[in-house]
Amino acid sequence: MNDIRLTQLSHGGGCGCKIAPAMLADMLKTLPQTALFPDLLVGTETADDAAVYRLNDEQALIATTDFFMPIVDDPFDFGRIAATNAISDIYAMGGKPILALAIVGMPVGTLPLEAIQKIMEGGASVCAKAGIPLAGGHSIDAPEPIYGLVALGLVHPDRVKRNSSARDGDVLILGKPLGVGILGTAMKKGVLDAEGYRQLIDTTTQLNTVGAELAALDGVHALTDVTGFGLLGHLLELCRGANLGAAIEAGKLPLLPAAEGFARQGIGPGAIGRNLASFGEAVCFDAGVEEWQRRIMADAQTSGGLLASVSPECAEEVLALFRAQGFAAASVIGQMQTGAPVIRVEP
Template identity: 75%
Template sequence: MSTKLTSLSHGGGCGCKIAPAVLSEMLSKLPAAAIFPKLLVGTETSDDAAVYWLNDEQALVATTDFFMPIVDDAFDFGRIAATNAISDIYAMGGTPIMALAIVGMPVNLLPIEDIQQILAGGAAVCAAAGIPIAGGHSIDAPEPIYGLVAMGLVHPKQLKKNSDAKAGDVLILGKPLGIGILGTAMKKGLLDDAGYQQLIDTTTQLNMVGSDLAKLAGVHALTDVTGFGLLGHLLEVCRGAKLTANVLANDLPLLSAAVGFAQQGIGPGAIERNLASFGQDVDFAEQVPDWQQRIMADAQTSGGLLVACSAETVDEVMALFKAQGFAQAAVIGQLAEGEARVLVA
């Protein structure tokens, strides 16, 4: 490939997201939304997608997600971006039905062949998910941008919202952390082939298991961990449900290739932005080292599903994860009555 994709953008993957506190301030002056009775999920609880009631058996799940390259390989970039976008459908308990492509490319800098490979990567993931890319929109942009508008269906009674988590729920994370750290190491030329393969394997693994998890009555809430890191997205659950999360740092699943880089302080700038945004809502015990704090705030691109389920449902949830190839899925903590915050021990 003649051009390194990451050299054409100022950020990459979900690390491009605007920091949570800044985004909250930007949205704070918007007028109150009109009441639409059929809109089951809007912006109120920071859920992963909007959901609109169609009938007693179906609700439409709609989301959009796009970003700049996290890797240099064009086909892999397309795959990662598409996997990440579709994940929001699974995180609501839905099943995707189709997608539209969002394409912004510096056509004078990037060879047409590379752009074709980006689109091919996205199409390959959609084919694996069993959905068409039915259209889209493209612009000539100064930096490469690719993503999808994804749409799906969910039974209204199986819809999983952040605000539905319950005190006593066990927290389970489906994929290991460290994606943003590996992406940064790659940009610095520090990542070996094995580490790159870990990065690609996890970011292109579709979170299809979400559709099956939603059918379990004991699963109360789902979300996917992306640009705000594990702590940021867990905070959204805590705020939506008005609960306190207790997380055990040593129980977190981690990408093995990312641990050494994390201990060296290597990672995307989004880590500092995320940590600053949490403020007093995240409290680390003294024994939690800095590198573990950072990896919990690491911006994940196409990260894992975070599940809040009853203690009686844990074995079923873990069995579904393992059966669908999520080998590192792990119990990481529990929700309790209290202020909307995260306590890490």
């Protein structure tokens, strides 16, 4: 099993496997609208993190699914990362997870049984950490290894945190540092050292549990998690949902320490280029923003941090909540602004 490199069995890894935002929008535009279902509080309209369905006056059900191919070679770590990433969507809606089901696709003729078991054990360990059962799932024989979860959660209908309710003047706070896709690519190339790998695993297996606490704050207006479309792609979803612009400062972005050097060398997943091409004129870079900074803002994050749009008066309380739960890198990175849904990136 130790001779098997999971990342060599797939053409992509982690949330870098996601279809580019512009192509995904084209794929979805012919689907029927969901307005006929009055209890569906969140559907597909604003590309939010999960669906939310009102059960009664006190409870709404959050439902999401997320799966991908390996971003690391260690089977147990791959399972942990995939499960953490899937459960994050529940926290991004302001809810608490209650149940998960496994999605398993494995090349059973290529990958040893022991490796498949370790992947599933890794996912189960994260579910246990989140306090929920891994209650079943579905498996297929697939040409590339795929693992993820269907995750279900609960939230009070009045505390749902959408990605479309940001307000003019809101402060933008990012909970985790950027650079996951870049470190994953460096690992695949064999140039990531043990410390860089530790940083990669630590951030991608950290559950975004703070989302449930943020839901209780009236000053938290919008919430999402940063994954395959990169920081800029998911911030654009906030902008378009609220019909507002945003300004961020590249110099204030929290970064994984090992990622900057690789970013300067141009190392990173192919998703970076796809994401940048999808943004078009919706992202305006100041001339002082360096090329490596532009790339790291479009880097596909796997199990990335929460991005919160909060009132300025609430910003310190939100930062304190993040840091109390172990998100030491949480930082104010910019502000929502009146105007067209365009992001201005300053040095």
